[in-house]
Structures are given as structure tokens and as C-alpha cells.
Amino acid sequence: xxxxxxxxxxxxxxxxxxxxxxxxxxxxxxxxxxxxxxxxxxxxxxxxxxxxxxxxxxxxxxxxxxxxxxxxxxxxxxxxxxxxxxxxxxxxxxxxxxxxxxxxxxxxxxxxxxxxxxxxxxxxxxxxxxxxxxxxxxxxxxxxxxxxxxxxxxxxxxxxxxxxxxxxxxxxxxxxxxxxxxxxxxxxxxxxxxxxxxxxxxxxxxxxxxxxxxxxxxxxxxxxxxxxxxxxxxxxxxxxxxxxxxxxxxxxxxxxxxxxxxxxxxxxxxxxxxxxxxxxxxxxxxxxxxxxxxxxxxxxxxxxxxxxxxxxxxxxxxxxxxxxxxxxxxxxxxxxxxxxxxxxxxxxxxxxxxxxxxxxxxxxxxxxxxxxxxxxxxxxxxxxxxxxxxxxxxxxxxxxxxxxxxxxxxxxx
Numbered sequence: 001x002x003x004x005x006x007x008x009x010x011x012x013x014x015x016x017x018x019x020x021x022x023x024x025x026x027x028x029x030x031x032x033x034x035x036x037x038x039x040x041x042x043x044x045x046x047x048x049x050x051x052x053x054x055x056x057x058x059x060x061x062x063x064x065x066x067x068x069x070x071x072x073x074x075x076x077x078x079x080x081x082x083x084x085x086x087x088x089x090x091x092x093x094x095x096x097x098x099x100x101x102x103x104x105x106x107x108x109x110x111x112x113x114x115x116x117x118x119x120x121x122x123x124x125x126x127x128x129x130x131x132x133x134x135x136x137x138x139x140x141x142x143x144x145x146x147x148x149x150x151x152x153x154x155x156x157x158x159x160x161x162x163x164x165x166x167x168x169x170x171x172x173x174x175x176x177x178x179x180x181x182x183x184x185x186x187x188x189x190x191x192x193x194x195x196x197x198x199x200x201x202x203x204x205x206x207x208x209x210x211x212x213x214x215x216x217x218x219x220x221x222x223x224x225x226x227x228x229x230x231x232x233x234x235x236x237x238x239x240x241x242x243x244x245x246x247x248x249x250x251x252x253x254x255x256x257x258x259x260x261x262x263x264x265x266x267x268x269x270x271x272x273x274x275x276x277x278x279x280x281x282x283x284x285x286x287x288x289x290x291x292x293x294x295x296x297x298x299x300x301x302x303x304x305x306x307x308x309x310x311x312x313x314x315x316x317x318x319x320x321x322x323x324x325x326x327x328x329x330x331x332x333x334x335x336x337x338x339x340x341x342x343x344x345x346x347x348x349x350x351x352x353x354x355x356x357x358x359x360x361x362x363x364x365x366x367x368x369x370x371x372x373x374x375x376x377x378x379x380x381x382x383x384x385x386x387x388x389x390x391x392x393x394x395x396x397x398x399x400x401x402x403x404x405x406x407x408x409x410x411x412x413x
Contacts, residue, residue, distance in 0.1 A: 002034055002035070003030045003034060004030050004031055004033075004034035004035035004038060005035075007027055007030065007031070007038075008040075009040035009041065009042055009047075009048075011024055011027045012024065012027050012028070012031070012040060012050055012326075013040070013048070013050075013075050013301070013324065013398050014398040018300070018394060018396075018397070018398060018401065022394060022401075023297075023300070023328050023401065025328070025329075025332055025341070028052050028326060028328070028329035028332070029329075029332070031050055031052045031329070032052045032053055032329060032333060032334075036051075036052055036053045036056060036313050037049055037050070037051060037056070037312050037313040037315050037317075038050050038315075039315075042075075046072070046321075046322060047321075047322070048075045048303070048321075048322040048323070048324040049315070049317060049321060049322065049323045049324060050324050050326060051323050051324060051325050051326060052326050052329040052330070052333075053329075053330065053333055053335070054330035054331075054333040054335070054336045054351075054353060055333075055335070055336075056312070056313075057325045057326075057327070057330045057353060057357070058353070058357055058358075060304050060323060060325065061304070061325070061356065061357045061358035061360065062357070062358045064099060064100050064103070064358065064359055064360075065099075065100060065307075066306060066307055066308070066310075067304035067305065067306055067307075067323065068099045068304065068305045068306075068307060069096060069097050069098065069099055069103075069302070069303075069304065069305075069360065070097045070098065070099055070305070071097065071305065072303045072305060072322050073096050073097045073302060073303060074300075074301055074302055074303055074324075074398075074399045075301060075303060075322065075324050075398065075399075076183075076193075076398065076399065091197055091198060091201055092201060092244040092247050092248070093240060093241050093244045094106070094241065094244040094245050094247065094248040095107055095245075095248060095360070095363065096248065096302070096360070100359075103359065103360075104359065105232055105233075106232075106237075106241065106245070107359075107363065109226070109227055109230045109232075109237070109245070110223055110226060110227060110245070110249075110363070111363065113161065113223055113226070114363050114364055114365075114366055114367060115366065116366050119366040119367050119370055120370070122157065122161075122367075122370070123370065123374070125157070125160070126153075126157055126370060126371055126374045127374055127377075127378065129152075129153055129156055129157065130153060130374050130375055130378040130379070131378055133148070133149050133152060133153060134149070134378055134379055134382060134412065136148070137149065137410075137412060138382070138412040138413075141409060141410060141411060142389055142407065142408065142409050142410075143407070143408055143410075144405050144406060144407050144408075145262055145265055145406040145407075145408050146258065146262050146403055146404065146405055146406050147405070149261075149375075149379075150257075150258045150259075150261040150262045150375075150403075150406075151173065151254075151258050153258075153261070153371060153375065154253070154254050154257045154258045154261070154371060155169055155172060155173055155254055155258075156169065157367070157371065158172070158249070158250070158253040158254055159172060160222075161222065161223050161253075162222055162223050162224055162246070162249065162250075163211070163215070163220055163222030163223070163224045163225065164211075168207070171203075171207070172250055172254065173254070174200075175200045175203065175204045175247075175250060175251075176250055176251050176254045176255050177255075177395070177402075177404075178196050178197065178199070178200035179197060179200050179201070179204075179247065179250075179251045180251055180255045180395065180397060180399070180400045180402055181395040181396060181397045181400070181402050182194070182196040182197045182200075183396050183397060183398075184395050184396040184397065184402075184404075185396070186404065187395075201247060204243075204246065204247050204250065205243040205247070208224065208243055208246040209239075209243060211224050211228075212224065212227075212228040212242065212243075215228040215229075216228050216229065223249065224246070227242060227245055227246070228242075249364075252362070252363075252364060253364050253367070255298070255400055255402060256298040256299060256362075256364075256368065256400065257298075257364075257367070257368045257371050257372065258403070259296060259298040259400065259401050259402055259403045260292055260293055260296045260298050260354075260368065260372060261292075261371070261372055261375055262403040262406050263292070263295065263296035263298070263401070263403060264288075264292030264295070264296060264372065264376075265379075265386075265406070265408075266388075266392055266406065267292065267295050267296070267343045268345075268380075268386075269386055269387060269388060269408075270343075271343045274288075274343055274344065274345045275380070275383070277345055277346065278345045278376070278380055279380055279381065279383070282377065282380075282381070284345050284346050285373050285376045285377055285380075286373065287345060287346055287347060287348055287350070288345035288346075288376060289369055289372045289373045289376065290347070290350045290352065290369075291343060291344060291345055291347045291350060292372055293352060293354035293355070293368070293369075293372070294331045294337075294347070294350055294352035294354055295331075295343050296354075296401060297327050297328035297331050297352075297353075297354050297401065298354070298400060298401045299327055299354075299356070299399075299400060299401070300326065300327065300328060300397075300398060300399055300400060300401055301324050301325055301326050301327065301398070301399065302324075302325050302327075302356070302360075303322045303323060303324055303325070304322075304323045304325060305320060305321070305322060305323070306318075306319050306320070306321065306323065307319055327353050327354065327356070328401070330352075330353045331352045331353060331354060336351060337350075355368075381413070382412045382413040383410065383411075383412060383413075384410075384411040384412065384413060385410055385411040386408055386409070386410040386411075387408065387409050387410070388406070388407065388408060388409075389407040389408055389409040390405070390407035391405075391407075392405075392406050393405040393406070
């Protein structure tokens, strides 16, 4: 039996999410080398084909008519078996589980808010928020980087774009954790992932439904106003899809950047030579940002469903089966990246898939990049000393690389 044959689904996708040692890079490396397309059984739930090489993920992602995002967005290993009466029931319906011709129409509704020019206009605001947060950090020598910097930075920027008042920001934060980590006992309601997700969704839908009505009566300069008045083919956006859109923006716009920023600082702490390199040459910030995104790969996986049978790597995949695209594995592919298991702030080229590829390329990529760049620009020059002051605690999730806590001990200028 080969090393690849001995791997279990739990080792590849996590039975209750990736915790403790983080992503299973050793298992993914074995698959890349020995079995780049292997099926894993999850009975009684549907199984999946693990896709681990960058070239294969790119090839699949660039054929949206042959490989669909719907109905299975990702492999949730601790989810209940499908409901036989409603096998394709979706808890939300947004860009992540839409396909052509619907997907581009919905994507265009908010895309103007995420262009490089539109995001660039937020630089001063993000710089101010970052500086204020770092000034608060400087008043002490121990903090939780997630709670005291990464989370409030991403949350405040996102909430402002949506038009959510400050007194409701923590509600967004709670919904985000429950939607992204429903299998984590810390966030669960009634010890059940499904109940947790449905409750968070219903509360979020109720909140944004009220906001939509308010913005239709009195529009403002925010995304809620834009989507509340948007039309598709001359008709208002259906309520379910409209409210699902907000859930996507809240979770994706908050969770992923927060985790990348936290994981990026951890990488700098664990690689002090790279931190010194960045401190000595601030011009490396753009490259360091891309390396942080490659290294942390906050989105673990999405699925694609083939519309017809096809063959790949000598395997026959049938229509309707699940192809699980593992982005952190693609970002450590030795066929593409030199010394892929090393963190290098000056890495170039860096064709990572941290934001995906193809028509589902991350809508908020420009915002994420800017937030991480500014965080580095403001924080690194003031860092005199820094170390972990406790365990780096991960969220139990096989979908997003969540970070719950990151205690640090430091000295800032």
C-alpha cells in the first residue's frame, strides 16, 4: 500500500476541521506526488475527489460551464447527511453557489465597490484605523492580535462599506464566527452545526431585511443602498438572493482577511529573518502581502460538480460527483513554487491561488490586499520585539482557516 492509499478523509479534509497543527500539508504533499486525484468516502454523506495540484485547479476553475459551483459549495465533513426530500437545499444562495449565466449578473451588482480605484479611495481611512489600533497596542506589552487588531480592522472597514452602525459591529462579528465555524463548540448553538448556521443566517437576514427597507426609503452612500435598489433584467433582486448577498459580504469580507493578517504575523514571528528583511526594506511590502496570502491560504476549499463524465489522471469522474479544490495544497505545489514550504517576503514570482482563479476570483481581493499592506506598513516599522504569549488557536473548520486567538508579547516604538 502506498502512502497515498493509506490516507483517510479525516487526514485530508479534517473530521472536525483543522486545529492543533493546522493544515495537513504533509498529507497534501503525498497526494500531489502520488495520487493527484483520489476519491474519499464520507458515507452516509457524499464523498469527494481531492484535487491538490495547482494546474488541475486552474484547469477546472476556468471551465464554469463544465464544472459547476452548485449545488455543493464545499465539503463539510461534520455536516448531516443530505435531506432526501430536498437534496439540493441551500442555506444561502449567493455568488459562491451560482453559475453562468446568473453568476456574472449578480457579481456585477456590487463589483464597482471593489475595483482598485474604488478601494484605493479607502486607503486613508484604513491607514487611520490601523494607526489608531497600533497606538492602543503601544499602551501595553501583551494583547490578543486577533481581538485587538486583525478583527477590528477588517470589521470596521467592512461595516462602514455596508453602512452598519458601530453599535452593531459585534453582531456582525458573532454571525461571522457562527457561519464560518458552525462545527466549533465555542460558537455552536445547541451543540449542532446545522442549528448554528441556520440561526446565524436567520438573524442576519432579519437584520439586513430591516436595513434594506430603511435604505429604500432613504438611500445612503453604502453597499446596502446599492443592492437594495439594484435590478436584474428590470426586476428587483429576489429577497432570498439579496439577503444571501449580504451574508457573503459579511463572512468573506471579515473572516478571510482577519485570518490572513493573523497568520501573516505568525509567519513573521516564526521567521525572524524575514521580519528583519521586511523591516530593512519596506519596498518589499507588496511582495510580502502576496506571500502572506499564499502562505496562509485562508479559504481551504471549494467544490466543483461536473455536468458530464470525464477522465483526469487516469480516473473516471462521473457527472454529479464532487471535486474538492484544495487551495493551500496548490499554493505549496513544488512544480510551481521554488522551496514552497518556506516563507519568503521577497518571493517572486508568486502565482498563488489564495483568491481563487477564473470567474469566481475573490470579489474583495483588492480590499484584502490593501488592508494587509497597510497593516504591514504601519506595524512592522514600530515593532522592536514580538513573540507568541500563548497558543495560536484555530477555529474548527474544514472550509476556512479561521483564527480565534493569537496572544502576543511585544514592544512597540
